[in-house]
Amino acid sequence: MQRTLSPIDQLIAGADRALRTVFSGAPVPARENPAASHPETVRDERARQHVAGLMRVNHAGEVAAQGLYQGQAATARLEEVREAMEIAADEENDHLAWCQDRLAELGSRPSLLNPIWYAGAFAIGATAGLVGDRWSLGFVAETERQVVRHLEQHLARLPEQDERSRAILQQMKSDEQRHGADAEEAGAAALPAPVRGLMGVVAKVMTRGAYRF
Numbered sequence: 001m002q003r004t005l006s007p008i009d010q011l012i013a014g015a016d017r018a019l020r021t022v023f024s025g026a027p028v029p030a031r032e033n034p035a036a037s038h039p040e041t042v043r044d045e046r047a048r049q050h051v052a053g054l055m056r057v058n059h060a061g062e063v064a065a066q067g068l069y070q071g072q073a074a075t076a077r078l079e080e081v082r083e084a085m086e087i088a089a090d091e092e093n094d095h096l097a098w099c100q101d102r103l104a105e106l107g108s109r110p111s112l113l114n115p116i117w118y119a120g121a122f123a124i125g126a127t128a129g130l131v132g133d134r135w136s137l138g139f140v141a142e143t144e145r146q147v148v149r150h151l152e153q154h155l156a157r158l159p160e161q162d163e164r165s166r167a168i169l170q171q172m173k174s175d176e177q178r179h180g181a182d183a184e185e186a187g188a189a190a191l192p193a194p195v196r197g198l199m200g201v202v203a204k205v206m207t208r209g210a211y212r213f
Contacts, residue, residue, distance in 0.1 A: 029097040035164035052108035059099035060210035064121035071125025111210040137188035144180030
């Protein structure tokens, strides 16, 4: 018999996931790192710093994705929606681990602002869940559309020879497209244009902050 968690139990579980996401080391991925079969080719220090900045942004995005999905799961009304959000968060763990591994290879670190990215995303996700599951799913669908565009831009900005980072971002792009499609199939509502625009502004702030810090 499956146990139904009380609101306090859910809050405690959510706090535990938040601490592990933001302050623990890289999670153990369920899938092999897509970069595993590609040799390291980024040798120039300036290029390494640039790639590290891009991967730091992507790592910060995955921290925010954990906050978003966990916030939505905490307030989802339908059990199947809550389960879908939790599954998506688990799959995003792979992205988080791959990005952190790549940062370590480049001699760099995650964003110092990760606690802010997580907290903000969790608040947005929880609010979307409170508004209603269709709107919550709509938020996922729009988020994934914007993430895919962002990944395409980063793929274009990578050094041509950097196949390790490219393999990671290409797999992430494929996964994000699937998450967005799953949300739409589950009944996602189309978000109003002002909301979509605000999401884009927030994403730009995070991108610029995480690249530098």
